[in-house]
Amino acid sequence: PQTIYLKDYKPFGWQVADVHLTVTLAPNATRVKTRIHFEPNPNAPAQDFFLHGEELTLIRAAIDGTEVTPEVTPQGLTCTVPDGPFLWESDVEIAPAENTALEGLYMSNGMYCTQCEAEGFRKITYYPDRPDVMATFTVRIEGDEKVKLSNGNPTDSGEGWAEWHDPWPKPAYLFALVAGDLVNHPGEFTTMSGKDVELNIWVRPGDEGKCAFGMEALKASMKWDEEIYGREYDLDIFNIVAVDDFNMGAMENKGLNIFNSSCVLASPETSTDANFERIEAIIAHEYFHNWTGNRITCRDWFQLCLKEGLTVFRDSEFTSDMRSAEVKRISDVIDLRARQFPEDQGPLSHPVRPESFQEINNFYTATVYEKGAEVIGMLKRLVGEDDYAKALDLYFDRHDGDAATIEDWLRVFEEATGRDLSQFKRWYSQSGTPHLSVTEDYADGTYTLTFAQHTPPTPGQAEKAPQVLPIAVGLLNPNGDEVVGTTVLEMTEAEQSFTFEGLSSKPVPSILRGFSAPVVLERDSAPDEKRFLLAHDSDAFNRWESSRDLARACLYAMITEGDGPDMAWIDALEQVIRDDALDPAFRALMLALPTQAELAQMLHAKGVTPDPDAIYAATETLRNAMAERWSALLPELSGQMRVDDDYAPDAEQSGKRALGNVVLSLRTRLDGGAAAQAQFDAADNMTLQLGALSCLISAGAEDKALAAFEAQWKNDRLVMDKWFALQVAATAPENAAARAEALTKRPDFDWKNPNRFRAVMGSLAMNHAGFHAKDGRGYRLLADWLIKLDEKNPQTTARMCSVFQTWKRYDTDRQAMMKAELQRIADRPGLSRDVTEMVTRLLS
Numbered sequence: 001p002q003t004i005y006l007k008d009y010k011p012f013g014w015q016v017a018d019v020h021l022t023v024t025l026a027p028n029a030t031r032v033k034t035r036i037h038f039e040p041n042p043n044a045p046a047q048d049f050f051l052h053g054e055e056l057t058l059i060r061a062a063i064d065g066t067e068v069t070p071e072v073t074p075q076g077l078t079c080t081v082p083d084g085p086f087l088w089e090s091d092v093e094i095a096p097a098e099n100t101a102l103e104g105l106y107m108s109n110g111m112y113c114t115q116c117e118a119e120g121f122r123k124i125t126y127y128p129d130r131p132d133v134m135a136t137f138t139v140r141i142e143g144d145e146k147v148k149l150s151n152g153n154p155t156d157s158g159e160g161w162a163e164w165h166d167p168w169p170k171p172a173y174l175f176a177l178v179a180g181d182l183v184n185h186p187g188e189f190t191t192m193s194g195k196d197v198e199l200n201i202w203v204r205p206g207d208e209g210k211c212a213f214g215m216e217a218l219k220a221s222m223k224w225d226e227e228i229y230g231r232e233y234d235l236d237i238f239n240i241v242a243v244d245d246f247n248m249g250a251m252e253n254k255g256l257n258i259f260n261s262s263c264v265l266a267s268p269e270t271s272t273d274a275n276f277e278r279i280e281a282i283i284a285h286e287y288f289h290n291w292t293g294n295r296i297t298c299r300d301w302f303q304l305c306l307k308e309g310l311t312v313f314r315d316s317e318f319t320s321d322m323r324s325a326e327v328k329r330i331s332d333v334i335d336l337r338a339r340q341f342p343e344d345q346g347p348l349s350h351p352v353r354p355e356s357f358q359e360i361n362n363f364y365t366a367t368v369y370e371k372g373a374e375v376i377g378m379l380k381r382l383v384g385e386d387d388y389a390k391a392l393d394l395y396f397d398r399h400d401g402d403a404a405t406i407e408d409w410l411r412v413f414e415e416a417t418g419r420d421l422s423q424f425k426r427w428y429s430q431s432g433t434p435h436l437s438v439t440e441d442y443a444d445g446t447y448t449l450t451f452a453q454h455t456p457p458t459p460g461q462a463e464k465a466p467q468v469l470p471i472a473v474g475l476l477n478p479n480g481d482e483v484v485g486t487t488v489l490e491m492t493e494a495e496q497s498f499t500f501e502g503l504s505s506k507p508v509p510s511i512l513r514g515f516s517a518p519v520v521l522e523r524d525s526a527p528d529e530k531r532f533l534l535a536h537d538s539d540a541f542n543r544w545e546s547s548r549d550l551a552r553a554c555l556y557a558m559i560t561e562g563d564g565p566d567m568a569w570i571d572a573l574e575q576v577i578r579d580d581a582l583d584p585a586f587r588a589l590m591l592a593l594p595t596q597a598e599l600a601q602m603l604h605a606k607g608v609t610p611d612p613d614a615i616y617a618a619t620e621t622l623r624n625a626m627a628e629r630w631s632a633l634l635p636e637l638s639g640q641m642r643v644d645d646d647y648a649p650d651a652e653q654s655g656k657r658a659l660g661n662v663v664l665s666l667r668t669r670l671d672g673g674a675a676a677q678a679q680f681d682a683a684d685n686m687t688l689q690l691g692a693l694s695c696l697i698s699a700g701a702e703d704k705a706l707a708a709f710e711a712q713w714k715n716d717r718l719v720m721d722k723w724f725a726l727q728v729a730a731t732a733p734e735n736a737a738a739r740a741e742a743l744t745k746r747p748d749f750d751w752k753n754p755n756r757f758r759a760v761m762g763s764l765a766m767n768h769a770g771f772h773a774k775d776g777r778g779y780r781l782l783a784d785w786l787i788k789l790d791e792k793n794p795q796t797t798a799r800m801c802s803v804f805q806t807w808k809r810y811d812t813d814r815q816a817m818m819k820a821e822l823q824r825i826a827d828r829p830g831l832s833r834d835v836t837e838m839v840t841r842l843l844s
């Protein structure tokens with residue numbers, strides 16, 4: 001496959017004035033008639049006229065009304081064109097019913113829908129399918145379906161047809177079309193300038209009752225973006241459509257967002273609190289793209305973080321405002337460490353702005369999204385709230401309507417703040433996670449912190465330069481009072497010292513508060529100091545981190561030295577768990593242990609080969625010790641976490657249920673599942689029902705509950721995804737792969753549906769010791785299914801290949817087995833470009 005480089009960017013030779021599409025729908029023979037007014041682009045170098053096009057049957061092409069015969073290849077067509085402006089026309093035929101890749105125009109449960117990001121529009125018609133070519137679109141849809149939607153505003157309709165016009169110039173990746181026998185949940189919103197906007201969530205009949213939460217989340221997002229960023233919606237209508245078959249979470253098509261149904265449909269009976277929170281965040285994310293992504297888009301796909309990093313940052317700010325900022329920050333860091341750190345520290349490591357790719361779909365990664373958001377968080381921390389707001393205003397003013405770059409983004413910050421951001425820019429080009437070590441010194445009232453940073457080499461980048469690190473620090477005196485409040489130190493050198501004067505005693509430092517930079521902090525402070533911070537730190541993140549450090553150290557000693565559980569930590573934690581002034585959601589996070597994958601990462605970093613069975617055994621032993629130590633406290637806490645009010649998925653109630661469920665999982669270790677069975681039987685919402693079922697599966701006492709759950713929910717696809725996933729995730733490692741395999745034999749294992757496939761195979765990969773079973777059965781099963789899925793859906797297959805990204809950490813037997821499976825995939829004739837690129841990088 002061909003490699004594309006950022007350095008080779010050149011503008012397209014023509015501008016597109018407008019695009020007219022007529023789409024006549026038929027499952028196996030949809031006709032797409034295209035009319036485009038092209039005019040030469042004065043800012044582009046001379047080039048052949050080339051339009052992307054894949055899997056299209058060209059019926060006719062014409063220039064200025066005269067038929068032409070372009071040269072057609074599997075990638076597109078070239079044609080001789082006039083020197084000046086001209087009208088391009090083409091007719092093509094496509095077969096949406098045969099499109100299992102879920103890219104371009106495809107069918108899901110009889111409904112037509114599209115997914116064009118990143119390069120799917122070229123499967124609909126011949127077009128310059130690149131984000132810097134922006135045009136207004138007029139779309140006529142012909143077909144018998146009751147509902148026919150596209151971008152922009154509806155302009156006209158009649159029996160069997162509907163027309164839409166989108167007045168905002170956009171790249172083709174934001175094009176969308178939906179048609180089907182759908183029903184809507186309506187809503188309305190009046191913008192800050194008094195414009196009424198019609199809102200709709202379109203779903204399959206039967207799902208109408210699951211839209212109310214999504215609608216409220218949409219309105220809250222619209223209001224928040226007006227209040228916080230001054231951004232107003234810009235069309236008469238905003239449509240959301242729920243689709244069952246979708247490769248990712250959702251898509252921000254202009255005025256017509258398309259959602260994986262799992263990311264928009266919600267009801268208390270069928271959705272967990274975590275589902276509600278995720279739905280709220282994704283609706284916000286897609287809505288916020290209207291300004292950060294759509295009105296200002298990316299010049300090329302290397303700039304993906306320009307829209308994704310910023311939009312993730314904005315959606316995390318939104319969630320922090322809607323719920324608890326502290327809990328959100330801790331959750332985001334857990335997620336970053338679980339998904340982005342392994343990527344940055346393994347063979348798939350790439351910069352936030354990659355410099356080359358073969359298949360752009362492989363770069364919708366945690367690095368681009370989540371590390372991209374962290375980079376913006378650091379920028380905001382460095383310049384401060386006011387200058388951040390100034391820079392953003394300038395960005396929106398200056399670049400509205402542009403296809404912009406990271407250089408444009410940083411320039412507005414430089415101009416708004418007078419700062420030189422040339423060193424900061426390394427965050428976009430340098431891959432890998434910086435390691436930050438720290439030493440301290442105290443003499444005569446002066447306290448000095450000396451930091452050293454270094455970033456280990458990553459593929460293609462042996463040498464690393466120092467990066468700008470905002471290090472938020474607070475100092476506590478020995479009584480636990482804060483003597484220096486949170487201060488952001490700006491580190492720019494490889495090694496750098498910062499002094500604090502006038503301290504009457506040696507303080508206890510609280511370093512990297514709020515996880516102020518995405519680094520690995522290396523500080524082996526004494527357990528006493530960690531327990532002190534666990535008890536006294538005013539920074540919630542560092543309070544949590546101190547406890548996490550103690551848990552990591554305890555598990556490390558258990559795994560490597562055969563030590564017993566650290567009872568001093570368990571007792572210190574008990575004080576936090578008992579403190580009913582603390583948010584239950586925060587206490588639930590405090591109770592969770594590091595994941596087994598995180599422990600494997602820690603062991604590897606310390607030069608110890610991780611043994612998944614030993615890691616699993618240690619975490620089980622530690623949890624049992626916690627349960628036994630707190631045997632009297634746990635039922636008491638369960639009682640305190642009971643919610644008697646009507647169900648609401650708000651932060652307060654969901655915090656209580658989160659803590660209640662963690663407590664239940666500990667109690668299950670003592671009572672074999674009696675309390676869990678009682679919770680399961682009485683549950684009137686999915687959070688309690690699923691929490692109880694998870695405990696019962698872990699205890700091996702699930703048969704009755706599992707059957708009851710299936711009987712209750714067998715007709716609800718999204719709930720059954722949970723049923724599939726939980727069995728694999730919560731089963732003891734020795735049975736996980738066998739259980740996953742058995743589930744794949746069920747007739748309702750609809751493996752072509754990405755949600756169902758991920759429910760089983762994604763959960764297997766998450767069951768750390770189960771996936772890494774010594775006999776290699778987990779690896780084999782997953783590889784078999786990846787090979788099978790690649791023939792239908794390369795995108796989802798390629799994304800799932802990344803579960804092998806840590807293969808070089810394990811013992812030689814496991815390494816050899818994983819390598820052999822990757823090689824087996826790589827050797828498949830006809831392997832997709834997506835998967836070829838992934839396995840090649842994984843094996844490098």
Ligand code: HT7
Pocket residue numbers: 115117118247248249250251252285286289308361364795
């Ligand atoms: N911008 C959207 C990305 C996306 C996507 C990318 C590749 C293939 C399928 C896809 N579906 C959605 C979603 C987002 O970040 O908001």
Ligand code: ZN
Pocket residue numbers: 285289307308311
């Ligand atoms: Zn996004």
